[in-house]
Amino acid sequence: MAGLTWMVALADRPRRAPVEPVLPVPSDDAARLAATWGDKPGLIGFLATVDHKRIAARYLVTTLALLVVSGILALDMRIQLSQPEMQRLGPQGYNEAFTLHGSTMLFLVSVPVMEAMAIWLVPLMLGQRNLAYPRLAAYSYWLYLGGVLMLWVPHALGVTPDLGWFEYPPLSGPTYAPGHRADVWAQMITFTEVAALAASVNIAVTILKMRPPGMTLARMPVFLWAMLVTSVMTVLALPAVMLATSLLIADRLVATQFFSPQAGGDVLLFQHMFWFFGHPEVYIIFLPAVGFVSAIVETFSRRVLFGHTVQVLAIVSVGLLAFGLWVHHMFAVGLPRLGASFYTAASMAIALPVGMQIFCWIATIADGRPRFATPLLWVVGFIATFVIGGLSGVMTASAPLDLQLTDTYFIVGHLHYVLVGGALFPLFGALAYWYPKATGRLMSERWGKIAFWLVFAGFNIGFFPMHLLGLMGMPRRIYTYPTAMGWGTLNLVVSAGTLIASLGAAVMVANALLSLRLGRPAGDDPWGGSTLEWGCASPPPPYNFAATPVVGSLVPCWEPRPRRVMTGLSLTDREVLVTSVGEAAPEYRQFSPGPSIWPLLAALATSAFFVGSIFTPWAVVWGSVPVAATLIGWFWPRARHEESRAET
Template identity: 55%
Template sequence: MSDNRSPSGYSASDASGSRPVDGPHAPESVRRALAQTWSDPPGFIGALKALNHKTIARRFIITTFVFFVLAGILSLVMRTQLARPDARLIGPNLYNELFTMHGTTMMFLFAVPVMQAVAAYLVPLMIGARSIAFPRMNAYAYWVFLFGGILLFGSLALNSAPAAGWFSYVPLAGPDYSPGKGSDIWAQMITFTELSGLLEAIVLITTIFKMRAPGMSLNRMPLFVWATLVTQFMVIFAMPSIMLCSTALILDRLVGTHFYNPAKGGDVLLWQHLFWFFGHPEVYLIFIPPLGFISSIIPTFARRPVFGYPAMVLALIGTAFLAFGLWVHHMFATNLPELGKSFFTAASLMIAIPSGLQIFCWIGTLWTGRLNLRTPLLFVLAFFFILVIGGMTGVMVASVPLDLQVHDTYFVVAHLHYVLIGGAVFPLFGAFFYWFPKFAGRMLSERLGRWQFWLFFIGFNVTFFPMHLLGLHGMPRRVWTYPSGMGWDGMNFAATIGAWTIAVSVLLFIVNVVLTLRRGEQAPADPWGAGTLEWSVPSPPPPHNFDAVPVVHGRDPLWEAGAQPRFVGGLAADAREVLVTSVLDAKPDHRPLFPSPSIWPFISAVATTVLFIWSIFTPWAVVYASLPVAVAMILWFWPKRASNAFAAAREQRP
């Protein structure tokens, strides 16, 4: 590590360890060498080999947004069907398929993956790393996710879509009531996406713990990095539950086991326990990363560091712990002991405490700051308004007597969307506007952004607020039509108008992105005057992220007054060499070599896809299709002579 005290405190060595190069940035020759080393190969085959975390993250973000749009189109069809009583736009079977596809796509193909995708792009930049940990695993996770999504929408195109709801309750999803392969496809799609999510969690946790820039101790990490870390630990503990219950479901359907058959000693409530043990933490898998978005956006536009940093971190951790104690509040309508329900009622009320603590810290930051009211901050302020409504209705349905009355009505649909769209999608759009300059090097149009915001805000409330009233007036959810004369006509029509307004807003966002990419304003490295490390590099960042790995002095490195820049020297320019640091204090530890681009993660994902799809039709696929998976992964990890030679030469370097 360089100890130079001057602003030109950069010390880097070339591949042979010869003379150091002074200056805050590497000279052009070293910068070109770094860019060439860390770039993805050109061409179509090169795209399949790509490992750069920014490339994979961009693919993840675009793919998840495509799924978001597809799910939105499905919801528009359903909402148009419900605009008037006794409508016949679509039939009940297709409605059930669209309802299942919409919820499954939003929950499994958009909400959690997009949060991991944004983190995969930003976290290495925020912590001063040149790459993400396990880059080949990161690429493999993307391909598995993509093929799982294609499987689900392929089933809709082939008239074999699942129709038992995104929660796939048994016995409805069992072999007796759901013939065909729809529920089997749903179960295997779950395995696809949850495998991808678990791999991304491992990648992100390792990156955060072991690849932070020197000086970035745990108590100096950006709050978005903390939110990502907490979320990924939740993924590791929650997702095996849904993988277990979906595997048991497909075994019941394909092999003839009886996990969920009471006549043979099974239990249908076992499904609900396993599903919601994942399903309620999933709400916070979706919700906690946007808290990190907000904790990045508010300090920047309030022009001051976030108020109550330790309390914010503890609130994130507390939310994660409490999230695993709430799953039974989805089961208050089942025949569970009343005393047990009371404990989950208490837990459902308690989880509002850490969320309220964070809101007070954000208000304290805004109250004492100098506000710059730009589009990202507008989405954050809307989050406050909408989340309060969603939180209040959440406290209401935490009461067992009220929940029994509204559980199967549109009141719960309204609550769910106020929490998930208000708590996740509004901050996500704010994050897109905030970090788009870093993603693409151009500034999104502020004027189009404000139009999109107001259309989205108005459309959202016009869509979902009437659903509270529909639920209180007795309209059940999961119905494809309803008779006239029930008093539901006007509110359903208003909700449909609001849904189309949301669609116009999303379309305006797409237009904004396309126009910006074509002729938008070029973005400087730090267009907002932010304080975290990702804004210290050009927009978009070079393939290697940092010409020199920085040394961190505080929580907002770019705002630290009087701190002289210091940088790490000695990393090779012609090999993928990274700095690994200690977990607690981020002290330099060692310099491993990262793998080069490879086609084998893609081929392994194809082999895994063949295994999963084949196993929908016969259990013997697990035996026969495991062989190509094993061969692909052996070749994936097979060492290369060039890497071994460089490693040997490096060991002899002074």
Template identity: 75%
Template sequence: MIAIFRRTRHREERHATERSERLAQTWADAPGLWGFLTTVDHKRIAARYIMTVVVLMFAAGMLALHMRLQLAWPGLTILGPQLYNESFSLHGSTMLFLVSVPVMEAMAIWLVPLMLGQRALAFPRLAAFSFWLYLGGVLMLWIAHAFGITPDLGWFEYPPLSGPAYSPGHRADIWAQMITFTEVAALAASVNIAATILKMRPPGMTLARMPLFLWAMLVSSLMTIFSMPAVMLVTSMLIADRLVSTAFFAPAAGGDPLLFQHLFWFFGHPEVYIIFVPAVGFVTAIVETFSRRTVVGHMAMVLSVMAIGVLAFGLWVHHMFAVGLPKLGNSFYTAASMAIALPAGLQIFCWIATIWSGRPRFRTPLLWVTGFLVTFVMGGLSGIMTASAPLDLQITDTYFVVAHFHYVLVGGAIFPLLGAFAYWYPKATGRLMSERWGMIAFGLIVGGFNLGFFPMHILGLMGMPRRIYTYEVSLGWGPLNLVATVGSAIAILGALVFVANALLSLWRGAFAGPDPWEGATLEWAASSPPPSYNFEHTPTVDSLAPLWSMKPLKVLDGIGVERREVLVSSIADAEPEYRQDSVPPSIWPLVSALAVSAMFVGSIYTPWAIVAGTLPIAIALTVWFWPRRERAEGGLLGVRR
């Protein structure tokens, strides 16, 4: 009997090895440069997003530190007014459009298929196209900076200053087309993420059993789909005013500059929550794992995320309290701006209750959660203050507002992002980051950030306006600005420590197994790092925490090995419906992105570029979507252990 058992086990192990080898061949990329250019592996695409974002954050951080050095003391001449305006505009545009939203989508591109137990995204080539187009927007903005034609009107470029009468040249055009680049890329990624979550969940993962991270990414993707067409429209209208003499924002010809603000902020304020809502998913995943229990009030958390997704579209006018709108309208948007704090507050109480009622282990990812909770609450409280129209009239366009939105964006999004990076780093690399250096980076970043930005509240109340490059000694702003500059330098030092820790851990970090944190969601069932095909078999789910409730994990048979296949399931109950061929690597997403990029860049100089650009785009898309001969489906799907 023992010999028979050993032979059976040996055959099963050999069969599993052969299956893994066949899967690796089926899902492998081509070697060398061709494989780099043609890959549709969601993990490689997400890694490129993240590496690009890290470089941009460093560049934008250096710009911020340069501006802080200029403001460290009255009357300094490190930067002149023109260079200061360019630095301010480039810093804001980079952080808001090229860092904050793309990095959240990159985390989803990497994690969503793994958390669903799938081998790929719903539209792998669309993911590749989104990255290449995003990279085109990055290069256009920063190459323009290298050639001395940096946008210089802020990160929102209000007309009439951005109109043809007051902004000759192409600085404003470059900013506007950068928006178009990044928003088309964001829309492509969001459609991909939403479709994957809705139609590719594993058996058993009903809507009620979806991890909160998936809910957060679904809501964030839908917000992107509904809000970003507004900013693409308004920047296209601006380019039309400048290039073909339309008059959307020219009062003398019947236009209205306030139309720009309405359309811009209809996107601009939901963008804050497009950035924050994924952070809700990060924080929940970390809190659950390190508290050893599922989040308290899961359904309440889901409903609160949905409430934020809806309410975020009803308060854009609080950015416009000073433009002279009717008082009744201001009162409505004041109420809406305060109401959105309620679901956010509910989430915070649920996280605290989860930690309190669990068995918390204070590792570095959970430390970032504590930094997020404290900092974001402070930013939320100042947000309630600025939501009041009478008070906002006094502090609008002061450093109080600068402090507020940095507390919300950095505390509410970047801190959870750094915690998520530390949390999923061993899954991506197979190594653990150093806890000691992680804590040092945490202390430097959180301490330096608060030292740098809390004094700005006081400076704003003292009357210091934003977007000034120097000030007089008699105003008394020097000491607090010096403290803010020192704090900013400490935070940037902490960021360098964090990046160095991540890089050194690739070589010297302790080896991580598949589940070093003993997590509960499906991504921890894959090896670390995951292979190109992610999972040999599609896992099944019976609860919110399948890795805690199912030992061993049940899997689904029937997904192909010799060809790229994924499982498609029903939206509500995740019942398996059919197997879908997943597309192989292709050069055409890159070619399509190059064609679209050429049209966008050319349209800065002549409207005929749009006409001429349609032909190469049409050719590239036609070849991309040319139908392939499909093989008849075969085999049955069955659940086994």
């Protein structure tokens, strides 16, 4: 721990008061830190950056743009279904729109947007200057962008996947799906999942080994716990779907028979592998939202979160139980009754820890002095919609009832209540909550509340009737229906609701964009937040914190005593503090890699490898050469100043 010293800041930190930067920074030190941690100007600086804030901003812009495009596709489908026997979209056009919408939302928006928030927030919540592996974060974004292009460029060229966001064989096999539509979808999965694995490992290591002194595991904010469990789940779940799609490509390209019953394969093997990932993915999306909600509820209720230990245990329980539920998506395929009973029980059991979390949030609001600003409104909307989705989930967890409801619009309604209510509502609340920290300006509260009520009302008008349509027997994945079925009125209501929700989303986007220039200056902590990110400037400088904060409680920014910090990190070399896993005791200073073009080049080489492999198996051989070359360039040892080396 050579060179690490302790000192105490001069300013007191009264509870719930706006927080100034943790330590006044001399102007000379601030300039040296900014020069050390800043990026080069121009295009090279833009492409080579490893600043976690800029990488997260790219993730967010990309995912939110895809959210808009995917929403337009959903509106297109709803206009088609608003009246019986509509012919605006034919069966092929509807299948393509359905596949693009589902694949984009589930693989290119829901998980990546949560990782983007974590990439931005985790170092700030830890009082650190960057992630554990900055270049790996840059690589993960460029590879994710490759996955986006893998799906949408073929769409522009007329090679759009059209078998749904699940692509079950044998329909996706070489016999029934000639051409490359199914290959495009399968390789898009590989892109996005490798990117997600890279981001998850980065986040988990940062949380475990770069916590500030005093932030023991018991003092970690709920958001950090949620992201740690989510990252571990991602590492365990995503290889299953990557393997499934790789085997599918092998069946299609080199005539293996993994999913061909005629040659001894098994089509249900694909479903098992897909849903072993697919149901944990629901909670990979949901658990970061638990962190958002906990932070917002604590701040706007003006009291410490009720049941912090209960929340943490519930998060861990959800992470474990999520891997024992996947077969409830397959009750209709002819499973043994004993197996169905087991998965019914497991699927219902996961409602218990989630219910405990909801009760803790309600107790915090009830026992505090809540201020119903826009972020807290989104949380209240989340609780209402997610409870509806959870109750319908318990219903469909019952194998006998699921056999009647599977592949009906009841499932479509349930899915959207869980994913939109359980992920997008908290995400919108989080964007409103941390917007002033990222931009230094406040969004309009009036227009924020108008946007919330439009989205909340439109969502429930649009998706609740889907449950009724399912009970009336309307199957999912159909592009039209006859008048005699009697589904026209409810479908018109559903389409009207989605239009209202879309209007609310447009108001929210306009509010965010206009507030970049017209919003009131926010100051460093406009909400009186409790966690460390509110202790740095808004927007954060390239180095985030001039000195590492020392944590003494669950709510470090509400601590009544003077704020303690630890100094000793270099002003002229990129250094971060590494601490122990359990007690967060300082161990050593670690060199943090600076800007580099190699992550982009490695991502380009990996992309060429993936794209080429759907056309010829030789791409696996020859494509490995540029991948290896770029990785060698990335990891090639370079001379550093002695003070920049890791010290043990």
